[in-house]
Amino acid sequence: MKKSSASFYEKQSFxxxxxxARTALLYLFPSVLLFIVFVFYPMFRTIYLSFFLTDQHGSAxxxxxxxxxxxxxxxxxxxxxxxxxVLFVLYTVPxxxxxxxxxxxxxxxxxxxxxFFRTIYSSTMGISVAASSVVWLFLFHPSIGMFNRLLSxxxxxxxxxxxxxxxxxxxxxxxxxxxxxGFSFLILLGGLQNIDGYLYESAKIDGxxxxxxxxxxxxxxxSPTLFFIITISLINAFQSFGQIDILTKGGxxxxxxxxxxxxxxxxxxxxxxxxxxxxxxxxFLCILIVTIFQFKFGERKVHYQ
Amino acid sequence: xSFPRKIVFYFLLLFSAxxxxxxxxxxxxxxxxTGGEIMxxxxxxxTFTLDNYFRVFERLPLMKYLMNSFVVSTGVMIGQLIVCSMxxxxxxxIPFKGRDFIFFLFISTMMIPWEATMIPNFFTIQKLDWTNxxxxxxxxxxxxxxxxxLLRQHFKTIPKELFEASQIAGLSRFAFFWRVILPVSKTSLxxxxxxxxxxxxxxxxxxxxxxxxxxxxxxxIGLKQLQSQEVATEWGVVMAGVxxxxxxxxxxxxxxxxxxxxxxxxxxxx
Amino acid sequence: xxRVELMNVSKTYDKKTEVISNINVVIEPGExxxxxxxxGCGKSTMLRMIAGLExxxxxxxxxxxKEANHLPPSKRDISMVFQNYALYPHLTVEExxxxxxxxxxxxxxxxxxxCNEVASMLGLSEYLNRKPRELSGGQRQRVALxxxxxxxxxxxxxxxxxxxxxxxxxAHMRSEIRQIQRRLGITMIYVTHDQVEAMTMGDRIMILHxxxxxxxxxxxxxYNHPVNPFVATFIGSPPMNIADGEVNRQKSEIRIGxxxxxxxPDEDSRLLHKEQILVGxxxxxxxxxxxxxxxxxxxxxxxINVEILGNETIxxxxxxxxxxxxxxxxxxxxxxxxxxxxxxxxxxxxxFDHKTNELLKTPTDIENNILDKEVFL
Numbered sequence: 022m023k024k025s026s027a028s029f030y031e032k033q034s035f036x037x038x039x040x041x042a043r044t045a046l047l048y049l050f051p052s053v054l055l056f057i058v059f060v061f062y063p064m065f066r067t068i069y070l071s072f073f074l075t076d077q078h079g080s081a082x083x084x085x086x087x088x089x090x091x092x093x094x095x096x097x098x099x100x101x102x103x104x105x106x107v108l109f110v111l112y113t114v115p116x117x118x119x120x121x122x123x124x125x126x127x128x129x130x131x132x133x134x135x136x137f138f139r140t141i142y143s144s145t146m147g148i149s150v151a152a153s154s155v156v157w158l159f160l161f162h163p164s165i166g167m168f169n170r171l172l173s174x175x176x177x178x179x180x181x182x183x184x185x186x187x188x189x190x191x192x193x194x195x196x197x198x199x200x201x202x203g204f205s206f207l208i209l210l211g212g213l214q215n216i217d218g219y220l221y222e223s224a225k226i227d228g229x230x231x232x233x234x235x236x237x238x239x240x241x242x243x244s245p246t247l248f249f250i251i252t253i254s255l256i257n258a259f260q261s262f263g264q265i266d267i268l269t270k271g272g273x274x275x276x277x278x279x280x281x282x283x284x285x286x287x288x289x290x291x292x293x294x295x296x297x298x299x300x301x302x303x304x305f306l307c308i309l310i311v312t313i314f315q316f317k318f319g320e321r322k323v324h325y326q
Numbered sequence: 327x328s329f330p331r332k333i334v335f336y337f338l339l340l341f342s343a344x345x346x347x348x349x350x351x352x353x354x355x356x357x358x359x360t361g362g363e364i365m366x367x368x369x370x371x372x373t374f375t376l377d378n379y380f381r382v383f384e385r386l387p388l389m390k391y392l393m394n395s396f397v398v399s400t401g402v403m404i405g406q407l408i409v410c411s412m413x414x415x416x417x418x419x420i421p422f423k424g425r426d427f428i429f430f431l432f433i434s435t436m437m438i439p440w441e442a443t444m445i446p447n448f449f450t451i452q453k454l455d456w457t458n459x460x461x462x463x464x465x466x467x468x469x470x471x472x473x474x475x476l477l478r479q480h481f482k483t484i485p486k487e488l489f490e491a492s493q494i495a496g497l498s499r500f501a502f503f504w505r506v507i508l509p510v511s512k513t514s515l516x517x518x519x520x521x522x523x524x525x526x527x528x529x530x531x532x533x534x535x536x537x538x539x540x541x542x543x544x545x546x547i548g549l550k551q552l553q554s555q556e557v558a559t560e561w562g563v564v565m566a567g568v569x570x571x572x573x574x575x576x577x578x579x580x581x582x583x584x585x586x587x588x589x590x591x592x593x594x595x596x
Numbered sequence: 597x598x599r600v601e602l603m604n605v606s607k608t609y610d611k612k613t614e615v616i617s618n619i620n621v622v623i624e625p626g627e628x629x630x631x632x633x634x635x636g637c638g639k640s641t642m643l644r645m646i647a648g649l650e651x652x653x654x655x656x657x658x659x660x661x662k663e664a665n666h667l668p669p670s671k672r673d674i675s676m677v678f679q680n681y682a683l684y685p686h687l688t689v690e691e692x693x694x695x696x697x698x699x700x701x702x703x704x705x706x707x708x709x710x711c712n713e714v715a716s717m718l719g720l721s722e723y724l725n726r727k728p729r730e731l732s733g734g735q736r737q738r739v740a741l742x743x744x745x746x747x748x749x750x751x752x753x754x755x756x757x758x759x760x761x762x763x764x765x766x767a768h769m770r771s772e773i774r775q776i777q778r779r780l781g782i783t784m785i786y787v788t789h790d791q792v793e794a795m796t797m798g799d800r801i802m803i804l805h806x807x808x809x810x811x812x813x814x815x816x817x818x819y820n821h822p823v824n825p826f827v828a829t830f831i832g833s834p835p836m837n838i839a840d841g842e843v844n845r846q847k848s849e850i851r852i853g854x855x856x857x858x859x860x861p862d863e864d865s866r867l868l869h870k871e872q873i874l875v876g877x878x879x880x881x882x883x884x885x886x887x888x889x890x891x892x893x894x895x896x897x898x899x900i901n902v903e904i905l906g907n908e909t910i911x912x913x914x915x916x917x918x919x920x921x922x923x924x925x926x927x928x929x930x931x932x933x934x935x936x937x938x939x940x941x942x943x944x945x946x947x948f949d950h951k952t953n954e955l956l957k958t959p960t961d962i963e964n965n966i967l968d969k970e971v972f973l
Contacts, residue, residue, distance in 0.1 A: 042422040042423055042424065044422075045416040045422040048413060048415055048416035048420070049412070049416045049428060051412060051468065052410070052474065053428070053431070053469075055466070055468055055469035056431065056435050056469050059443070059447055059466040060435045060438055060443060061435075061438075062446065062450075063443035063444075063445070063447045063450065064438050064443050066443075066445075067445060067446055078449070079445065079448075079449045124342055124346075127338050127339055128339070132327075132335060132339075140579075140580055141343045141347050142342070143583050143587070144346075144350065144576060144579060145346070146524070146579055147524060147572065147575035147576040147578065147579035148528075148576070149527065149546050149549075149571065149572065150528060150530050150546075151546040151547075151549040152571050152572045153349070155552075155553050155565075156352070156353045156565070157349065159356070159561055159565070160352070165367060165561075167367075199346070202346065203579075207583070207586065207590060208590060208591055211587045211588060211590065211591025212591060214591075215591065262530065262531050263531065263546075266530075266534075266550070267550060267553060284441065284444075284445075288444075289448075289535065294445055297445060298445060301441070301444075301445065304439060304442050305438060305439060305442040308437065308438075308442075312436065312437040313437075485680055485682060487678040487679075487682035488684065490644075490647075490649050490669075490676070490682065491678060492695075493648075493668070494649075494669045494670060494674060494675065495670065495696035495699050495700075496668075496669075496670030496696070496700060501699075506684055506686075509686040512686075
């Protein structure tokens with residue numbers, strides 16, 4: 022009698038104790054389900070497919086082990102695409118961050134009408150990659166585009182911006198830098214405004230000038246934000262697609278065939294889902310390394326108030 | 327600030343603003359020009375006629391595309407707000423075993439780029455028969471680790487005592503979430519909502535993959551169509567299309583710039 | 597007006613160490629009961645266990661005549677005031693006050709009248725449409741109070757409700773809370789770290805230290821008969837002076853340090869069983885030595901700090917390695933470095949066992965300090 026009531030009580034208390042976990046799962050269920058279906062499952066599926074040859078419907082047909090990887094690493098096209106991606110990152114990330122930092126610095130001064138400038142500087146965040154690419158396509162137009170008109174004004178030879186393999190990647194990079202400026206600017210401005218004003222006041226009392234304050238206070242205090250924005254820019258650069266699709270379609274002679282565009286072509290134009298998956302795994306690894314870097318070195322530098 | 331310094335700063339500000347905004351300004355001007363004017367390389371149109379705008383709406387079912395983009399963006403926004411606020415609430419207000427593990431799961435989704443998973447996702451949508459549907463365009467984006475973190479950050483600033491006081495008053499967990507947490511976090515919800523709307527409106531690759539007819543196609547794909555149809559001949563019409571597409575998001579950004587900046591910085595850095 | 601009963605209540609987070617142990621107490625209906633102790637002593641945890649916000653891991657809690665260990669907070673017939681007030685920032689004062697009534701589905705008209713009644717009692721009538729952020733700290737505190745009493749719950753729990761207020765307002769609110777409690781007749785359980793609040797507000801107080809009850813009783817009884825050195829030094833301001841003492845059997849005297857000797861009367865020779873003791877004396881029991889003082893009790897000390905407060909004077913001096921304080925009525929024109937003759941009477945001493953901290957003797961001359969109503973003409 023006593024025993025049974027004790028076990029009943031235990032059962033009840035287990036039910037009660039797990040109440041929190043059960044409620045929490047209820048609230049987390051939509052997120053977890055969606056993550057499983059649209060993030061974790063496809064990630065494993067991508068890895069799985071990268072070991073197979075596939076049919077037209079993307080089902081695994083023949084196990085080939087690492088052959089897909091061997092194939093893409095040997096293929097001139099993929100190597101070329103890696104080279105283009107690395108160059109693209111080098112063109113866009115440093116220049117983009119420096120431009121955004123410059124804009125954030127001049128827009129952080131307490132001047133009349135500064136709100137107007139901030140709005141203008143952040144405006145490209147509201148512009149889609151498709152819209153911006155269409156506009157830049159016109160600016161780069163060989164005969165009626167603005168760039169060539171300016172060149173001819175100063176008697177320089179015209180440049181085939183998007184059609185010359187030597188210029189195409191640079192041209193795409195310029196449009197990308199412009200497009201990403203808004204977001205980077207907004208985040209960096211937020212970072213600047215989070216810096217305690219007392220730091221500057223005490224520096225002023227010590228007689229420090231603008232450049233000294235910039236070097237000794239602003240940049241160190243902004244370092245976590247800078248680090249964050251560098252990471253985001255890197256990841257964004259790896260993921261660029263829309264500007265390629267509209268501006269160059271990967272050409273000329275594959276000079277702008279960035280990795281995501283290459284995956285897209287391989288999968289949805291050539292229907293080679295196996296090799297496309299191998300490329301996707303490669304992309305995943307690149308971004309994983311960048312993110313781990315961010316966690317490892319970024320965390321430590323964050324200045325909490 | 328001294329007067330000469332002010333001059334320097336205003337010069338830099340104006341110059342940068344002009345350079346940065348030039349492409350948009352130029353596109354705006356061209357959208358009013360005739361083909362001849364564009365060929366001559368003018369900056370100001372002779373007259374501000376709306377011809378190109380009328381033509382772009384004739385050329386494409388642009389109204390339909392705008393509607394689609396609006397429905398999809400609003401759908402993703404609402405979906406994200408619901409799904410992210412629920413998970414953020416669980417992370418902050420319900421202590422349970424395994425919370426760290428699930429939190430780690432959320433973090434790890436940030437390391438997986440959407441593009442690396444798009445092939446299986448494409449087939450998933452096909453299997454669900456969601457190609458060319460609003461579900462196919464919206465549902466995959468409802469869960470968002472960044473959104474959960476942003477809201478979690480704000481929820482954490484709400485004192486625990488508020489929860490305890492409502493427990494004593496006899497409020498259920500859900501009622502506390504609905505009647506206290508959500509109204510108190512209005513600003514963060516607005517930030518996340520604006521962010522979700524903006525990014526969805528500007529989405530390009532996914533709509534390209536899962537839509538192939540005018541019924542659900544979004545404006546971004548419309549722009550691509552317009553551009554590839556009109557090569558070189560009617561840039562005025564193309565730019566009119568561009569202006570129509572960017573106006574909603576630019577307006578949203580102009581209104582919410584301050585809020586967005588605050589919210590994103592917080593979500594990103596703490 | 598309900599009774600709250602704790603029987604052998606304990607609390608552990610890791611199933612090994614108890615943060616609260618062996619709590620036995622009955623809080624009577626309508627009583628103002630204060631839980632007091634230094635920070636980290638477990639007093640807030642205990643209150644939260646009564647409220648149902650923390651699980652009780654051992655023993656049982658009864659509210660009214662019902663076992664309440666597993667009742668949800670809303671079923672315990674309690675209201676609670678938090679240290680940070682926990683007002684809903686998005687609701688107006690009025691909505692905050694009636695929030696609980698709203699949840700309990702009390703009709704709108706009654707909500708309104710009860711809210712107005714409470715608001716006028718606390719002087720909040722003008723602020724009903726404001727948001728909490730538009731109020732001062734004191735006003736927010738009143739809203740929190742209003743929210744607690746509008747429920748008409750028979751038991752009210754308060755967790756350091758005054759510690760965010762400035763000193764002057766705090767003193768005012770002390771008496772206001774006490775008056776409201778008396779008027780409504782509710783059972784109050786009040787947590788504070790401030791012994792002044794405990795002394796002035798409580799019908800009875802419980803002193804907690806390291807999760808254990810030190811003493812329960814009326815404030816004045818605890819002041820007069822502290823059961824151990826912890827209670828003795830915790831209650832009273834400035835605290836009771838304490839020093840190591842040694843009993844000399846042959847001479848029947850207590851020695852503190854080298855130069856201090858206090859004669860033990862013959863009746864108290866039982867003390868001779870213990871050699872090592874703790875000697876305590878309240879600052880106001882240290883008297884100035886007069887001509888009549890026997891040379892045995894008389895000592896001259898050097899003031900090392902002097903505080904003249906207008907109606908009383910506090911000075912410190914060294915005794916052995918201890919720093920003691922004395923409190924005298926009136927304005928004494930003392931200066932640092934002055935030599936002051938004082939007397940320590942055996943009757944005023946409080947003695948504790950050095951090892952067990954057990955109380956051996958309480959002051960017997962307290963009667964000299966107690967004034968009764970008979971002195972009124």
